[in-house]
Amino acid sequence: MNVKHFIIPLLFSALACFSALTLAADNRTDNSPAKWPDVQYDHKIPDIQTVLGYKTGQRITSHSDMLRFFAALQQAAPKRIKIFEYGETWEGRKLIFAAIGSEQNIANLAQFSTDMQALSDPRVTNKNQAKNLMTDLPASVWLEYSVHGNEISSTDAAMMTAYHLLAATDDAIVKNALQNSIVFIDPLQNPDGRSRFIANYYATVGMVHSSDRLTAEHNEPWPRGRANHYLFDMNRDWLAITQPETKGRIASMNKYRPLVVIDLHEMGGDESYYFAPAAQPFNPHMSQDQIDNINLVGRNNAKHFDANGFDYFTREIFDAFYPGYGDSWPTFYGAAASTYEVASSRGEVFRRLDGKNLSYEDTVLRHFVASMSTIETTANNRSKLLKDYYQYQLDAIDAGESDKKERLFILPNKRDRAGNFKLAKLMTEHGVDVYETTDKLKLCGVNYAPGSYYIDSAQPRGRFVKTTFTQQVDMDKSFITEQERRRERKLGDQIYDVTGWSLPLMFNLDVDTCGKSPSGKHRLVTMSDTLKGKVTNPDADVAFIVPWGDMAAGRFLTEALQQDVVLKTADRAFTLDSKTQYPAGSLIIEIAANSGDIAAKVQEIAANSGALVDGVNTSWVTDGPSFGSNDTYVISAPKIAMAWDEPTSSLSAGNTRFVIEQQFGYPVNAIRTSTLVSADLRHYQVLILPSGRYQDGLGKVGADNIKQWVEAGGVLITLGSATRFAADADIALLDVKRELAVKVEEAKDKPDSESSTVAGKVYANRQALVKDSENVEESPDFVAGILANVEVDQEHWLTAGVAPDVVAMVYGNDIYTPIRLASGKNLAWFADEKNVLASGFLWQENKQQLAYKPFLIHQPRGNGMVIGFTQEPTTRAYLDGLNVMLLNSIFSASAHAHVAK
Missing domain, CATH: 3.40.50.880 (Class I glutamine amidotransferase (GATase) domain)
Known part of the structure; x- marks a missing residue:
């Protein structure tokens, strides 16, 4: 296999204390092995070839080999790198991130987390206390790689970045970064998808690696490697948090609150490289400081890319509007965040439309340079990033307090109890303070029953609350005007993704708003809360009825069917003994139709599902279909x-x-x-x-x-x-x-297909x-x-x-x-x-x-x-x-x- 030779000297300026990663293009040859930055590496730190048997960029590293390499780094430098396991994929693969810094910063990781939590909440940390914290706190950057499993280069770039940070002892960027910041590296966000891609890719390679985009190597079979086991695009899962990979990642980021977050991707092989600033539109709940800070990162990237002769582009395609991406979700706890995209070789070599070959090593190199540039910017702007982060929290609280119409968002306890509970827990998982009323509560003239939930937007995560709970988040008017102009010209719009994402609407829940501060008895919702099922009259003589209409009843149904419970569904609403009305679809479990201790089974399923179940001592229906009616149907477990x-x-x-x-x-x-x-x-x-x-x-x-x-x-x-x-x-x-x-x-005049001419027209x-x-x-x-x-x-x-x-x-x-x-x-x-x-x-x-x-x-x-x-x-x-x-x-x-x- 032909591998290009890269020499990347570090240029130092004594006057400006400036260090740039550059590539000496004149020193390239097509037959020599790869050489990375021209610095003195500490031989006590194992490189990729020593651990895995090949040089960086020569092979697509598997998940297991990535784990081996990071374990070797930690073994070699345990005081400067600490590895954390934050979850496991559906297919049982470990999810890890690494924290890299000076010995002092790594030793103080627990205190760093505590201090960042304090800095994140001005309700408990005043300005003087925050100022004292910021005096000694390091900055932090979180680099997340390969959320799409077939976007392969960033994982190897993550490995090279970690190695360089630990082994490049005379690199000025590294010295500054380790002293003034903590670098968090999530090297592989989607191990299941990557493993699928690698297996398919190497299974199709023949005598040589083909660069032809028509070959099997460059055309993945269904379902491709982009998604995880359940075929989720996990870059779109940050809002709903459905997948274990996302759950673990969000919990980790909420613990450390990194100030700069970069999500590294790949795009088409004929492109160049993308980084901030983002395209329009911007989410209106972002702050100007965040936009300015990510632009600082982009400018520094441009400096290094210019020095290396790398093409790049900004302000196109990838916008900053939807809050559910890996590069946008951190924005709403106060980070400066962005996406990076590199042209993809989708294998070891790819022939571009311009006739040039793009090697895997090329793509890894660019992500490595961008990673190191981002780390440099974070360390150089430690004080500003910390100050702006704390100010973001202050401004979020102030914005909530000043909103006289939608300060509070209230989920009344009047329908869809299971949906209300799930949304309250979801917002808690995002890091939002959510409260459940424990007594009757009156807000803005409306009485709310116990068990209602409310969120006060006058909190550090208030902007996240606003962007996910308000019914409408508007795009900039000038952007809309431009889209209408483009549509009129048949040019196609520039809207990148969904434009509506209000969580109460997607859950189909009632939500009220109020402009006043809350009062009354309440409790903070926690992640350990569970939806409690209940069976009234568990010693019932005739039947158990599960009112239909929420997911708790749905989970009761599916578990009951799998436990061979005999049950019916009523097509129409019915009233039992002139007292209790049950909605259409309600489940009826007749005791006589079920063998064994059905009461105990019903109680177990209710506890597991969170459903509310009524035990009844009569089947006398006074309105609607009776239990034996033709409008009630036995539900059997369908295949x-x-x-x-x-x-x-x-x-x-x-x-x-x-x-x-x-x-x-x-x-x-x-x-x-x-x-x-x-x-x-x-x-x-x-x-x-x-x-x-x-x-x-x-x-x-x-x-x-x-x-x-x-x-x-x-x-x-x-x-x-x-x-x-x-x-x-x-x-x-x-x-x-x-x-x-x-x-x-x-209707337009249809031209005569047999004629070479058509009647003339005048256009005004x-x-x-x-x-x-x-x-x-x-x-x-x-x-x-x-x-x-x-x-x-x-x-x-x-x-x-x-x-x-x-x-x-x-x-x-x-x-x-x-x-x-x-x-x-x-x-x-x-x-x-x-x-x-x-x-x-x-x-x-x-x-x-x-x-x-x-x-x-x-x-x-x-x-x-x-x-x-x-x-x-x-x-x-x-x-x-x-x-x-x-x-x-x-x-x-x-x-x-x-x-x-």
Whole structure:
């Protein structure tokens, strides 16, 4: 294998005490081994070749070898590096981070954490105390590498950075950094994805490593290495914190509160290198100091990149708006944070479009230089970073206290007890102070029952509260104006990701606001809190009833089915003995239908699930269906199949499987899409098609196989773009059509295809030219991701327990016609034009066309049915408010199948 030779001398300026990492390009040769910075390394510190048998950048380092190398560093320099294990992946791989600093700073790590916690809360640390703390506190930088498993170079750059910090004894940057800062290195955020990538890559390598982008080496098989075991894009998991990797990382960062946080990524191999400043728009809850500080980091990077002759770009593509990334979440505890992106070789060598080869070593080198530059900036600006960090906390508290309308956010204890509890715990996990009322509480003239939750935004994490709890976070008006201009010119917008993310909306929870400071009895929510289930009248004679409508009841259902509990669901609400009303979908466990000590089993399941259960001594129903009515159905444990592999969307498949397995607590069988074409599915009751291009993978033959299974009693659930497949005229599983964009102008004259000429026209202005250039038929404009209000039919078993109004995410440009009553029912539809947008930014034409179009469609077919979600209900596993609807689609639907109605 040919490996380029790099010599990177350190240039020192005695006058400015300046040190720059540079590459002597003239000294490169194509056949000599790699050489890193031209400094004296301490031979007591083992290098990568000594430990692993190859030089940095010559091979893609595995997770196990990365662990071996960091363990060797700690063994060699235990007083200057300390390794912490912060979690374990779904596949059992260790997650670690390393703290590197001077012997004194590493010895004082525990005190450093204590002091940073004190500096983080001006409510307990006044300005004089903070000033004294800042006199001696080191700065801190957290470098997080390879959150996407197939973005491979940063892990090897992390190893090189750690080695350089410990072994480069005469490097001025290192001396300054270790004295004035602590460097935290998270070398591999996604071991499962990286391991998948490496296995696939080296399995395809032949006699030589190919640079051709067409080869198997450069084209990963499904699901690729980007995501983790559950196929989550973990750079989008910082808001919902669903994955163990994210949970451990957030807990660690909340403990040490690093002042500068950098998330190192890769992008297309034909690009150069990206670092701060970020693109527009910026989140309005960021401070100017944070923006200024990350620009300091970017300027220093530019200095080193210029010295090395490395191309780079800033202010493009990667914005600072959405708060749920690895480079944006730290912003809201006060850090200065940014993303770095390097052109990826996606293997050991890649031929760019300009004809030059990009080696793995090239990409590692650039991330190494950027890492060291960032460390240098952090150490050089120790005092400023600490001062600005403390000021951020002060300003956050002041902003909350001065808000006379939305200082407090209150989750009333009146519906969805499980959802309120989960959101309160989630905010606590983020580091927010959340309080539960322990007595009646009156706020802004409203009485709240015990068990309500509130968050006071007058706290250090107040800006995070504002950006995640307010209904709308606006993008800058000038940015929106520019996007409208670009859309008019058919240039495509510059919106990078979702524009709506209000957590109460995504959980579909009631939230009140109040501009006054709280008072009354309350308790601080902690991470050790649990949702307590309860069985009233556990010695009941007749039955146990679980009111339907939240995830606690859902978890009760799935555990009960797996423990062979015989239970029913009621299609309609009912009143027992003229006293207690139960909502539609409520679960009925009749004692006579169950053997053994069913009471003890019910109590155990209630405790595990957090559900509230009523024991009853009569089955006398005075309104609604009786226990023996035709409107109550026995629910048997369905066997669920899910499409897996090409052409299924890996993210949609992973998100959906996670929601069902880890949030609902019920197993899913993943079946490769190619197998579904001719598979005998008779022993499955439910088949889920996540988003995907199934015309390519299933086709007409596969659709016919599935159609026969549905008609025999199966339940087919299509999510997002899978509904496009079901609605295809050639497939005919669902009797709806995907709409083209509405054109308000008169239809264009269609040119005669047999003529070389057409009637002439006169254009009065450029707008007329643009309008006449548009396609006669085109899809609605693409939507990056907004939250939309959805109205729900309240008289169908499929929406039992679902609130009259829910919130869904709209992404893309699929809008469907309603299904006609002769074929099925529209059970949930988007709100009117004025109210359809719940949060985010939506083009006016999309508002008009989306209004009253279906979100949930039900179509009976023979003894089975097709249930179509026109948008994905499981996106990023953070749309908790749609979980009951999905539970009904799986469990109630399978109970209703096989029965002629």
